[in-house]
Amino acid sequence: MESLNDADVQLARLKKWLDREQRARAESEAIAEKALSELYTKKKEIELLQLITVAANEASTVEQAMRTALDGVCAHTRWPVGHVHLKDSAGVLVSTNLWHLDTPERYKAFQSATEAVTFAPSAGLPGRVLQQRKPAWIVDVTKDANFPRSKAAQDTGLRAGFAFPVLVGEEVAAVMEFFSDEPAEPDDAVLTIMAHVGSQLGRVIERRRSEDALKLASQHKSQFLANMSHELRTPLNAIIGITEMLQEDARDANRDSDSEPLGRVVRAARHLLAVINDILDLSKIEAGKMDLQVGSFAIAPVVQDVVNTVGTLAAKNQNVLKLQCPPEIGSMCADQTRIRQALLNLVSNAAKFTENGTITVSARRAFADATEWIVISVADTGIGLTAEQQGRLFQDFVQADASTTRKYGGTGLGLAISRRFCQMMGGDIAVESEPGRGSTFTIRLPAEGVSPQPPELPKAPSKGPSKSPPPMARTAVPHRAPLILVIDDDDSVREVTTHFLTREGFVVTTASGGQEGLRLARELQPDAITLDIAMPDLDGWTVLAAIKGDPATAAIPVILMTIVDEKNRGYSLGAADYMVKPVEWSGLARVLRNICKSAGRGVLVVDDDDMMRSGLRRALHEDGWKVSEAENGRVALARLAEQRPDVIVVDLLMPEMDGFELLDALRSNAAWRDIPVLVLTAKDLTDDDRVRLNVGIERVLQKRDRQELLREVLDVLDRCIERRRGESVAVS
């Protein structure tokens, strides 16, 4: 009995104990679960903060960082709507296009209601945050007295909302707001973390602002430099032009004692100009305002040309200049002018710093990084560079040694500029050197160029078929020498230009302003116009637009002559060419001659040899011809039917329909009979052949050396056009 009772007591005690243990265990589990869930939330918060910190550091724009924050906060809170308001200069919050919308369709009404209004301090949820500079929470916006969008919220089913400021220092720069589908009590953890988000984003804005300020300062600097160099170049132009004129006169009168010092003035002035140009180039590159004229061109002629240019300088120091650039290297896509400039810089540096040595310029193709590269190297056996000098070499405003500037001249900017150009084209310049043994500079450029902006510029408007005037149109003033109209407000420019162009065999008329220029262009129908941009009455852009807009003058090629380097604008307005002052007279004369002799002239090239055709096309094109091509006689006839060329260049031996047959076909058609024909052939002509060719053939050229042949073709074509012009003038 006693023991039974004992056992009962024992059992009851154990049961109690078990109950207690179970309770304690349940409690432990609850504690563990709560701790885990808190841990999870903390982890999520950290992830969100990390996401936003990374975005804040790495996003390239403020918008991008804010967008990441919007999406991140919405994912964290699982709230469907988030939006950013930016404070404008008036201190009012303006809606942005930065939204996070889980289902955009559904919240459309709320979105438009938001975007329709601005929020002044204390107005609505964003306004409240703007005023108090701290987060705000609304349990249910549809029941809130200060929530102007409550109707739209009601309609779209939005209830709870919170917003927090993006603070830059003490200033609210933006407000981010979020909405949920359910009413919700304020969540301290969320609000705390949002304060962090806000300050992170604030840092992004702060950084952006200081970057903008820097950029603006740099733009001001560039603008200042541009203005300054304009101010400097204008008088310098006058000095160079007038001095050249005086020098010319002195030379003509055999007054060498006068001519020599004048030559020195011109050289000094040109050097000064080069320095100014370099500084301007560099500041433009820095300001991101340098535009490239990317196009496809044959490499060999460019390299050859540079080598020719430097020839004299190299010879002066008893240097041998070697060129290794096979024509098979073909073409590349880049800014030809800039490559020429960079290469010229390297080769002339080599020539300057080498005496009794060898300078080797070589160009080749190379494959690397899945890209085809054009590699042009300039190796000299000159004084070379120490490692330290090499390091400083490409820095702006630094020459290897300050004393070299004095000894060898130059601004020390050339290399830095050249390198920037190459970098802009996706390549670079590198140097290898050993003091006393020589240096090798290597230009490396992608053969296909970088993101080729399509500069399909209407270089010569007269080339367009609709604008191409019949040759008879320009007969108002009978003249053999081409007439050039010079429009410039600067007396000295007009005087100097007239002087040089007259010497080059042009007839020149001048106008001192836009209005007068337009009138003369209409009356005289000149063969070409040179036009200044900065003129007081009507600026050059306006004049250019007026010339191109008037059918009576639209076809006249216009060459812009200016200090302002805005090529693209010029070309897009229909300028035929663009020269930056001071004008290189020989260059201008060349351009004008090209324009005047073959403007709008069409030539048909008939040859089955692709290489030959493309060689001719390039050469003729450069000379201002409008080229059409055919690979045999039959295709040629089709082209003839489309458009009657002014001249035909034809090969004799071709498949399908050969040159002889084509010539027969031409002669039997009255419309084509008197088109001048130039025959190119590799065939040794038999007497029989000669008889067949005898009639109506301008000239027969044997295909031998290609360069020479091209030159001859151009010559013959020029002469034959010249003759026609004389005829047409005479006819009138």
Next chain:
Amino acid sequence: MKGVVFNLLEAVIRRDYGDDMWETLLDAAGSHGAYSSLGNYPDDELMKLVGAASSALKMPPDDVVRWFGRNALPLLAEKHPHFFASHKSTRPFLLTLNDVIHAEVRKLYPGADVPVFTYDTSSPEVLLMHYRSPRKLCALAEGFIEATAGYYAEEVSLDQPECMKRGDDRCVLRVSVRKPKG
């Protein structure tokens, strides 16, 4: 007060006075007796258990607490041997209480409200530990310290020139430790 303290009390009572005694104390204190080591329970509940033990064992409450501390500490040392292993004697161990031991306790038992001691180490023989806590558990500290000396096989003499229980605004625990002779 952390549940772990209740667990310790339960363990030493059961061990030294039997299961029935713990049941008796719980009943007397009106406690459900379910304590999770991680949970937090009212200080008052511990004091009621101490009061119940005091009546049942016919011991002043402070003596109960001191006894508890003396007996609980070896259990703590068993559970967390590394706190003790890094020292060879009582004094350096006591000096790490704030920075190491109770600092770790705060991590192991979230929400633990451990005391912060300030030390007067001007004498190499006598260590003065200043204690301030609304719980006024200086007796617990005494028990812990005595047991710690036991752990390192040292002799300790302890008294309190100042004590909150006697109306001072802090307790000063005067600790002098000797290596046993022989």
